[in-house]
Amino acid sequence: MTKFSLLILLTWNFILFHSGKGQHDCQDVSDDFFAAQIILSFASWDHNDVKEYIAIYYYNPGFKPGDKIGLHVNDTARIQPFTKYYYPSTMNGFVYFTDVDTSLLTYESQSIYQQQCLGYSASWIRNGTIRKTSCLSTHPDWMHQRRALLETESFLSILIPGTHNSGSYLKRPPETLIEKFTATQDGSILNQLIMGARYFDLRPGKQDNKYWIFHGDYLMTPLQQTIDDVIQFMNNTQEIVCLHFKEFPHGFETSKDHLKFIRYLRKQFEPHLLSTKSASWASTFKRIWNYNRRLIISYDHHIYPPIYKMWPPITQMWGNVQSIDELRSYLALAESKLVYPRASMAELTMDVHGVVTHAVAEAFGLDHTSLRKMGSSIGPYITQWYNEFFYHNASIVAVDYLNATGIVEVALEWNDRKFSPCYDSYVNLMEQNDIKNKFTIISG
Template identity: 30%
Template sequence: MLTELCLYIFLFFHVVNSLPGFTSQTYNTDLDRCGKVHLTVSSLEDTYLELNWVTKCDPMYDMVPDEIALYDKNPLDRNEEMPPRVSILARRYPDGYYKTKVKFGSPWLPGNWEYQENMVQAEHGQHCFPYWIASLKRDMLIDVQCLKINPTWMFDNSHRIGKKRIGSVIIPGTHNSGSSKTVVFLQNYVMNQDRNIWTQLVFGIRYLDLRVGYYGKEGFFINHDVVRITKLIPVLREIRKFSELAPREIIIIDFHRFPYPSDFTTSLHESLTKLLHNELHDVALFPSGLQIGNGPTFNEIWARNKSIIVCYNEKEVSILGNRWLWHPIEQFWGNKRDVGELKSFLDTAIKQHKSILNPMWALMAELTPQALDVIFRTNNLRKLANNINRHVTKWVRGEWSNSSINIVATDYFLGNDIINVAIAKNIL
């Protein structure tokens, strides 16, 4: 009896100390513990909530969960009866994954983070949506987590990451970050995200992969290849607004391609860099002396009171005198539509990469449709993201945990848990 009581007490305090809901900035670093849980949002159009849990368990020593449950409130709040919204037997799902029929949709962002042009402040720290996942052994809670935003995770953990270098931490990113809305009939092959850039930043994304096109009097647009998505200037102003509200969050903007027109001339680069200068120059971190080794520490960046790093993938810009722009970031993009083939490509990239011009580098951890997929309307971007996202979470949490990885960019980022994994890994 005494032994069981001690076990209950230990589990209670262990769970309490790992919960994001008890303080505004508590992060759990025990990522690979048996029964550890997290919520994701389906990359498919249904946006159903997905239950995920760690199944690597030793029955001799671990509290192997019997049940995985979804709640509308924190289940540790024992002040009221709290039946689960969804409850499943863990043993029936050996992969540690279950897709519910609870739709996430596009709810308002908590903590006053819903975008407004004239907003002057928002609440720091983590903030939960009303969705909580728990793993249970009989009636004991093993782990509890909410679906949350992390708008100020760098600031929240400044005492833990301040001495770390920007090229040696895990930075959650998105691929084709601006491709989040379009009306073209091939949208399933053009949209790589279902949340706009503001929302990505609020959730905790810190690397933005942008491609730019030019359309005469209409100006510069964010593109996906030759398809224009949305005007560039409003997006830059959202990034700037976020930076004003969260000035210690380091945001990396990678202007990686300029696909339209096909002859993106020196004159167009000159016009684009002038626009970027007008919008971001005064809040941008200059690269002078910082693009060596693994780059500057967070403390060194914060000491300069600049929080946006603008990288530009065109060598001509150095001739144009834009010394405030960083050299290009090398992206390791496999152009694969098979999970195993992409994993093999990324494993090789991790072992062989060498950061030369820029201390940062990016694993592009997304699958790519091929020409026949577009012709026959198969393997669209949502389906491919749905196929890969859970694997990427496991790779970063487990197999790559001892590797020196930097930026990890994905499609439909809410379908994985890279943000929370990155935070937890970075503060170790």
């Protein structure tokens, strides 16, 4: 390992483990790196026209010509160490480092419930000195790490990262046409929890006397797998998790079907289930932690029975849009509506006409898309929008393909800032540089 690589690793370790775990020092706002940010995301499949890449979103209103951003491999990665550089020309942007083997990114199983660097880090370098460093990492305990910061807050006052159609996941590339237009995540519920999601949008149904997660009319994963993942996570962390059950597309024709399902959920989750008799959406995290029951189940159906420990429905703000511009406009409107609790569904939707058109295009070898490709393409923009524009009022933000966005890191950063003495300084600086226009995505 070179001396420079060793310096990078040591710098990152110092920042990660000695930064106060969620606390921000109120630095001099005139410091060029007061509000600097580097956020890494990735895609690990090279199928379906989405190449393997590491992506870096950067924001630094104090950038100067000659600054550079370096992508580094730490010695924990099982690949040949390297450093790649990119020279920014504007204060914000998103650069793809393509042909990076991300298939080897994994966390150590013996410490799965502790934050881990996944082998890649990025640094903002000026005059040969590292001024800002960030790591591609897991976030299995981000709430508890910030316990002192969050204990007086509630679900209504912080930004919660989540996933859309959370149980519609494939751990391999989609192969069939149905898979390409139903899979919305590339990691299991446990993986999504480890990466930092805390809100899960689930569509349960029943077929052949067995509960499943559906996407529309299609079976995706057995519900029991989701339940096992959540229980395993709850048994090993102090995190607060919200499951949002809705739609019930098959096997829920009568009230008895719902009551039977609710009894099933209560039996499965009883040691962790937080009752509405004990807490509400406005309850502080401290109160929930004191109960030591940290699982919230929102039951989105007119049968909603609070006596069964289910929580009321969460308002989902869904735009049903097909383009980046439409999604940004919709989310700007959604985040201006101070309805709580609410979940902003930050994803593009493929309508029937789009599915048919792209299916025909694929059959003839023409350019086509999929939900995965759409999720990967929109990820950089969601990261920027919530970091630079929508952080004020954002509540729950649910995305497709969680790892292709930086929504977890954005949520953690702005939760830290919101409750720091420097919050107004951050906001003032962001508003001074509210350039509104899109940035250019560049391949490095």
